[in-house]
Amino acid sequence: xxxxxxxxxSIPPPTAIAAALGKRVFGQPEAVREVSVALAKKLAxxxxxxxxxVGSSGSGKTTLMRAVEELLASDPALALRSTVVRIHANxxxxxxxxxxxxxxxxxxxxDRAREQLGPEAPVxxxxxxxxxxxxxxxxxxxxxxxxxxxxxxxGLRAQEALLTLIENEAVPLRLPEWAGGGTVAVxxxxxxxxxxxxxxxxxxxxxxxxxxxxxxxxxxxxxxxETGRILEEVxxxxxxxxxxxxxxxxxxxxxxxxRFDAVVVLDPLGEAELFKIFAESADSALRQSxxxxxxxxxxxxMTEPAARRLATEAARQPRLGARALKEVFRRVIRPYExxxxxxxxxxxxxxxxxxxxxxxGLAGGRDDAATSSGGWGV
Ligand SMILES: Nc1ncnc2c1ncn2[C@@H]1O[C@H](COP(=O)(O)OP(=O)(O)OP(=O)(O)O)[C@@H](O)[C@H]1O
Ligand SMILES: [Mg+2]
Numbered sequence: 001x002x003x004x005x006x007x008x009x010s011i012p013p014p015t016a017i018a019a020a021l022g023k024r025v026f027g028q029p030e031a032v033r034e035v036s037v038a039l040a041k042k043l044a045x046x047x048x049x050x051x052x053x054v055g056s057s058g059s060g061k062t063t064l065m066r067a068v069e070e071l072l073a074s075d076p077a078l079a080l081r082s083t084v085v086r087i088h089a090n091x092x093x094x095x096x097x098x099x100x101x102x103x104x105x106x107x108x109x110x111d112r113a114r115e116q117l118g119p120e121a122p123v124x125x126x127x128x129x130x131x132x133x134x135x136x137x138x139x140x141x142x143x144x145x146x147x148x149x150x151x152x153x154x155g156l157r158a159q160e161a162l163l164t165l166i167e168n169e170a171v172p173l174r175l176p177e178w179a180g181g182g183t184v185a186v187x188x189x190x191x192x193x194x195x196x197x198x199x200x201x202x203x204x205x206x207x208x209x210x211x212x213x214x215x216x217x218x219x220x221x222x223x224x225x226e227t228g229r230i231l232e233e234v235x236x237x238x239x240x241x242x243x244x245x246x247x248x249x250x251x252x253x254x255x256x257x258x259r260f261d262a263v264v265v266l267d268p269l270g271e272a273e274l275f276k277i278f279a280e281s282a283d284s285a286l287r288q289s290x291x292x293x294x295x296x297x298x299x300x301x302m303t304e305p306a307a308r309r310l311a312t313e314a315a316r317q318p319r320l321g322a323r324a325l326k327e328v329f330r331r332v333i334r335p336y337e338x339x340x341x342x343x344x345x346x347x348x349x350x351x352x353x354x355x356x357x358x359x360x361g362l363a364g365g366r367d368d369a370a371t372s373s374g375g376w377g378v
Pocket of ligand 2: 061062063138139
């Protein structure tokens with residue numbers, strides 16, 4: 001027998017949260033699970049350990065944060081249980097110069113609490129609501145305390161400012177004018193921080209450390225095939241080898257890192273996930289293009305093999321993650337965009353992109369496809 005679905009006022013179990021997030025975030029099971037459990041605890045008003053997400057560019061970090069925001073926003077009862085804000089770490093770096101980064105986070109939460117509770121709500125209630133919010137700090141790698149041997153003062157200060165918020169029971173907050181001014185002490189020990197960053201260059205530096213330390217031999221995996229052949233391959237995954245020292249080296253201070261209970265390394269996206277993102281995600285390049293062609297009175301279709309071919313091509317640019325899909329798709333679709341009414345292959349108001357069309361677009365190169373004759377093979 002299956003359990004009845006949770007009523008809107010009850011706290012959904014992590015599995016239900018993960019299922020909802022999974023509609024937006026494809027792949028990344030570990031990050032989704034970790035965030036789902038944290039959110040279930042948060043919604044139950046329990047203490048939760050902070051989470052640091054490490055994942056290459058375009059792997060879904062911001063998408064995951066947005067998915068949580070949307071999930072909370074979709075149910076007023078859930079939204080009221082946790083005020084959520086998403087802040088770009090660069091902003092904190094700038095604020096940190098004037099010593100106001102911690103306050104900035106609290107003020108954002110307070111603004112959000114006011115939006116949720118309405119301007120007539122008592123200020124104490126807004127402060128209480130803000131003080132157990134959920135804080136997403138995106139691009140946290142931009143507040144590194146050093147880059148190589150060079151100290152980055154603004155990054156260091158921003159980390160220090162966040163430290164004063166995490167696990168602190170009396171943070172002074174100067175209230176804005178609308179809240180009557182004055183200073184109150186905020187218990188911020190119940191805030192949940194989920195920070196994410198791409199940590200550009202981390203993969204390479206960890207790889208170097210491992211190879212220099214134990215030699216490439218340590219990365220060789222030996223498997224025996226069914227026919228008894230011995231296969232040796234070098235495989236390296238950041239998740240397996242990442243140590244705290246690597247993040248210290250990158251410029252995340254030991255004090256700051258120690259405030260995170262979990263460091264989750266996201267997976268590089270494979271062809272299967274890229275295909276799903278391209279075919280199904282709400283903001284996929286294909287969907288956007290369909291909307292454009294629809295506005296021109298044309299129904300754009302793409303065969304599954306054509307979409308898979310595109311995902312295969314995108315997977316060849318792992319540094320861009322899912323963003324590679326946009327770049328690759330653009331090469332294919334661009335020749336059709338200028339004069340869609342006279343596009344070759346257009347029949348009955350339908351334009352169907354097949355594998356051969358993808359191949360032609362890819363062969364046409366990045367910019368040739370934009371010229372009038374390029375991309376059509378004429
Ligand atoms: N795992 C994923 N599931 C669904 N969509 C994804 C995923 N990863 C990336 N995307 C898509 O790719 C684009 C970029 O993703 P996102 O902004 O989440 O990357 P990011 O990890 O935050 O990268 P960056 O470090 O560069 O900020 C978005 O349009 C998103 O829809
Ligand atoms: Mg991002």
